[in-house]
Amino acid sequence: MSSPLAIAAVTAALKDLLNDGLMNHDLSSIGSFTVTATPPDRITTGQNEPNQLNVFLYLVTSNSGWRNVDLPSRDNKGNVITNAPLALDLHYMLTAYGSQDLNAEILLGYAMELLHETPVLTRAQLRTVLGAPSPVDGTILPSPFGNLSAIDLADQVELIKLSPVFLSSEELSKMWTAMQARYRPTMAYMASVVLIQPAGGVQAAPPVLKRGKDDTGPVAIASPLPTLAAIRPAASAVLPAMRLGDDLLVTGTNLNAQASMMFVFENAKAGLTQEIAPVPAATAGALSVHVPSIADNANAVNLWASGLYTATLRVTLPNLPPWTTNGIPIALAPLITVSPVNASPGDINLTVTCTPRLLASQEPRTNLIFGSQPVVPKTITTPADPLQPTTLTFTIPSVVAGNYLVRLRVDGIDSLPVTVGPKGTLDFDTQQKVKVA
Numbered sequence: 001m002s003s004p005l006a007i008a009a010v011t012a013a014l015k016d017l018l019n020d021g022l023m024n025h026d027l028s029s030i031g032s033f034t035v036t037a038t039p040p041d042r043i044t045t046g047q048n049e050p051n052q053l054n055v056f057l058y059l060v061t062s063n064s065g066w067r068n069v070d071l072p073s074r075d076n077k078g079n080v081i082t083n084a085p086l087a088l089d090l091h092y093m094l095t096a097y098g099s100q101d102l103n104a105e106i107l108l109g110y111a112m113e114l115l116h117e118t119p120v121l122t123r124a125q126l127r128t129v130l131g132a133p134s135p136v137d138g139t140i141l142p143s144p145f146g147n148l149s150a151i152d153l154a155d156q157v158e159l160i161k162l163s164p165v166f167l168s169s170e171e172l173s174k175m176w177t178a179m180q181a182r183y184r185p186t187m188a189y190m191a192s193v194v195l196i197q198p199a200g201g202v203q204a205a206p207p208v209l210k211r212g213k214d215d216t217g218p219v220a221i222a223s224p225l226p227t228l229a230a231i232r233p234a235a236s237a238v239l240p241a242m243r244l245g246d247d248l249l250v251t252g253t254n255l256n257a258q259a260s261m262m263f264v265f266e267n268a269k270a271g272l273t274q275e276i277a278p279v280p281a282a283t284a285g286a287l288s289v290h291v292p293s294i295a296d297n298a299n300a301v302n303l304w305a306s307g308l309y310t311a312t313l314r315v316t317l318p319n320l321p322p323w324t325t326n327g328i329p330i331a332l333a334p335l336i337t338v339s340p341v342n343a344s345p346g347d348i349n350l351t352v353t354c355t356p357r358l359l360a361s362q363e364p365r366t367n368l369i370f371g372s373q374p375v376v377p378k379t380i381t382t383p384a385d386p387l388q389p390t391t392l393t394f395t396i397p398s399v400v401a402g403n404y405l406v407r408l409r410v411d412g413i414d415s416l417p418v419t420v421g422p423k424g425t426l427d428f429d430t431q432q433k434v435k436v437a
Contacts, residue, residue: 002153006194007057008136009150010090010160011037013121014055014191016129018094021114022053022107030103040095040181052097053107058175059091063193066158086196091165093175095186108185112164115189120161126154156195165190213319226261228252228328231311234281234288235420241333241413244300244355245293248330250278250311251286260316263289264324267332269411270305270359278313287313291332294355302386304356306334306410332356334415336408342435345401350394350434352408357382358390365411368394370434371404404434 002009019035027033033051036043040056066087094111098104130136136150153160165188167175176183211217233239234249242248250263265274281288292300310327317323335355350368358366358380368375375394382390392408405428408415417432 002156002194002196003150004196005136005150006153006156006196007060007088007090009126009130009153010121010191010194011055011057011092012135012150013126013129013153013160014092014162016135017118017121017125018053018055018111018114021118022110025110027106027110030106031099033107039179040093040176040184041179043097043181045097045182045184049097049099051099051103051107053111054093054095054097056093056095057090058093061089061091063087063089066193066195083198088194088196090191090194092189092191093186094189095184097184104185108187112187115162115164118162120159121191122159123154126160127151130154153194158193158195160191160194163190163192164188224254225315225323226252226254226313226325228311228313228325231289231328231330236424236426238426239416239418239420241331241416242291243333243335243416244291244304245296245335246291248289248291249281249283249286250289250313251283252313252325253285255285255287255313256280261287262314262316263287264312264314265309265330266312266327267305267307267309269307270361272303272305274303275314298387301356301389304332305359306332306354306356306362306413308332308411308413331413333413334408334410336406336415336432338406338432338434341431341433342437343399345399345436348396348399348434348436350396350406352392352394352406354390354392354408354410356389357386358410362411366392367409368392369405369407369409369414370394370396370399371402374409399436401436404436406432406434 015035015037022033022035031051033053035053035055037055037057040054043052043054044050066085069085069087094108094115096104096108096111098107130151130153134150167188172183172186228250229252231248231250233242234247261278263276263278265276266272276289276291278287278289280286290296294300297303308329308331311330312327313325315323315325337353339351350370352368360382363380366377366380368377373396375396377392378395379393380390381392405417407417415432417429418426419429420426
């Protein structure tokens with residue numbers, strides 16, 4: 001790999017290649033000429049314009065073939081573990097200047113022929129150009145970089161390849177305008193690839209003396225670990241969400257493994273996580289999980305929140321680190337009570353209690369679906385006592401006689417105004433209907 005002097009070394013090698021090649025072609029007929037590596041805006045143009053070839057590095061890009069070739073350079077603590085190479089492609093402008101008519105075109109033509117015949121900077125060429133006395137050294141760099149040598153470029157694993165890049169008139173116009181210089185005949189080239197890699201500074205792992213406890217080697221597991229496929233309320237396969245107090249049916253593969261298992265329910269939006277131990281389900285190869293109700297745990301009203309959860313299964317086997325399965329989504333719908341359920345036509349004031357409690361961030365995204373009409377809450381009250389549910393009030397204007405189904409929508413999740421019969425049949429919950437007569 002190369003040192004940080006590699007970019008300057010490539011420029012010096014191109015300059016030397018062009019200078020020697022043009023001298024070998026004996027261009028004395030056009031007069032004296034020079035090969036430089038100067039920004040175009042600093043070159044004299046006009047009446048005193050010299051015969052000159054200029055190589056200017058105008059762009060550096062990442063090399064897509066080498067950028068991910070090595071292992072990660074840092075561990076999970078941020079410590080450097082490998083010196084991944086910095087892989088770069090260098091883009092150059094080759095510009096010709098002339099003191100007389102056609103001189104610039106002649107210089108550019110000879111230079112392009114030379115680079116066409118020399119598509120690769122060989123190791124021998126680089127050693128000749130960058131050897132002592134080197135045109136590129138680290139004396140201008142601070143310690144400890146002052147002793148670096150550019151000749152490392154000759155020993156990098158991949159050779160420097162030169163290829164033409166044909167720019168459009170628009171691209172050339174933008175570049176020369178940005179440089180605020182007078183345009184002259186120009187050809188672009190790319191030098192690829194330069195691999196810059198620091199030396200040292202990585203952590204070295206100690207030698208391996210034992211493979212596991214008592215040098216017994218790795219632990220082999222005969223069967224694969226569990227994988228989750230689906231999760232749903234056990235009462236009915238058509239229920240779109242779970243509620244507090246529901247039993248859930250979880251299906252997957254290898255769920256009957258002899259291991260310590262714990263279901264983890266995570267609501268990333270609310271920042272809540274709950275853990276529940278599963279039990280074998282009546283269905284072979286499945287698990288059952290009971291979501292606690294308020295009767296099971298009074299704190300459930302505050303520990304859970306309506307919304308979308310990701311369920312994962314954490315598996316612990318003896319002498320092995322814990323294993324977490326894939327995640328599967330399931331929504332938690334709010335449980336509500338509605339008062340009154342009988343009203344007279346006209347404006348109706350409804351009071352709705354919601355379990356679990358609403359989070360402050362959920363209040364702006366909560367409304368009531370009265371029949372098919374959305375209604376925003378008039379007031380939302382979440383008591384300071386964490387064991388009390390949230391109470392919402394609504395005013396529904398100009399209601400005519402009829403039966404109206406009531407649903408509370410929290411964060412896009414609707415309460416379920418249904419009851420489940422003994423055989424899994426569904427019916428509308430009369431306690432979540434308002435009769436107007």
